[in-house]
Ligand code: ADP
């Protein structure tokens with residue numbers, strides 16, 4: 305069973321960036337306003353995430369890395385929401401099967417922090433005990449993942465270089481830093497004191513985009529905001545920022561799409577937006593696109609593989625048409 309669990313976990317977590325995304329989402333779900341990430345060798349040797357969120361109750365630590373352990377299954381609607389992602393309560397369990405995982409956590413009501421080390425789904429301290437150990441700690445949670453795929457050599461070999469893996473990590477943090485307006489994100493490489501990304505909570509959207517992509521983008525943004533524009537299609541709101549026709553850039557930038565606060569991709573939406581925006585841009589120039597959609601969770605297709613992030617939704621063509629029309633309308637107002 306251990307080997308099967310490892311193989312299954314390796315289907316979900318195929319690179320450090322997959323674990324990072326899961327841990328980021330957990331930290332955000334825990335109400336954190338500061339999230340710090342530290343990586344060594346592209347996250348392969350070490351990936352550490354520290355948050356100032358709710359912390360985890362000491363009594364929950366023994367089962368934390370069991371499959372299907374979750375505190376998030378509250379209403380039936382949740383089952384059909386994107387947060388399920390075919391992946392409810394499986395992230396920590398999966399990570400514990402393919403790397404060394406430990407946690408240091410403290411809730412508001414606890415007088416100290418608690419430390420636990422996990423292996424293959426179980427809490428197993430180095431001294432052989434199966435209980436969390438009291439430790440000094442601030443309110444919040446630190447997850448430390450070490451030696452990715454130390455026990456799955458084929459997966460380890462399939463990883464890209466440390467630099468490539470780090471680029472993927474920084475990219476995902478940057479996307480969340482753009483989207484999460486009330487959270488500050490920072491990222492460092494182990495042994496290096498300078499920040500590769502550093503945002504404070506409650507920065508305006510332009511500032512967040514500037515922190516991630518630089519001022520060349522943030523000086524040239526056009527807001528897209530459709531509230532109650534298509535309730536009939538199950539969409540509550542579409543909010544975003546796209547670069548204006550004056551934006552001078554020839555390098556393609558992957559669009560930043562969030563649906564119900566989860567980072568996703570949707571190729572149909574991406575292509576439609578790019579072709580709508582194309583006619584406003586000088587030949588060969590590429591736009592930046594950030595869009596956040598709030599969609600009735602019942603309309604989302606969750607039957608997508610967790611690592612693919614590709615999400616489908618009901619009335620897709622009509623919704624995409626309306627978003628594109630809005631973008632065209634906004635861009636038409638600007639004279640270049
Ligand atoms: P899921 O997020 O689907 O519930 P996970 O395996 O990612 O499953 O996490 C299991 C549970 O561990 C969560 O439901 C949550 O209760 C707890 N948890 C994980 N990370 C954190 C965190 N950073 N802060 C507080 N609680 C957390």
Ligand code: MG
Nearest residue numbers: 326329330395
């Ligand atoms: Mg999770």
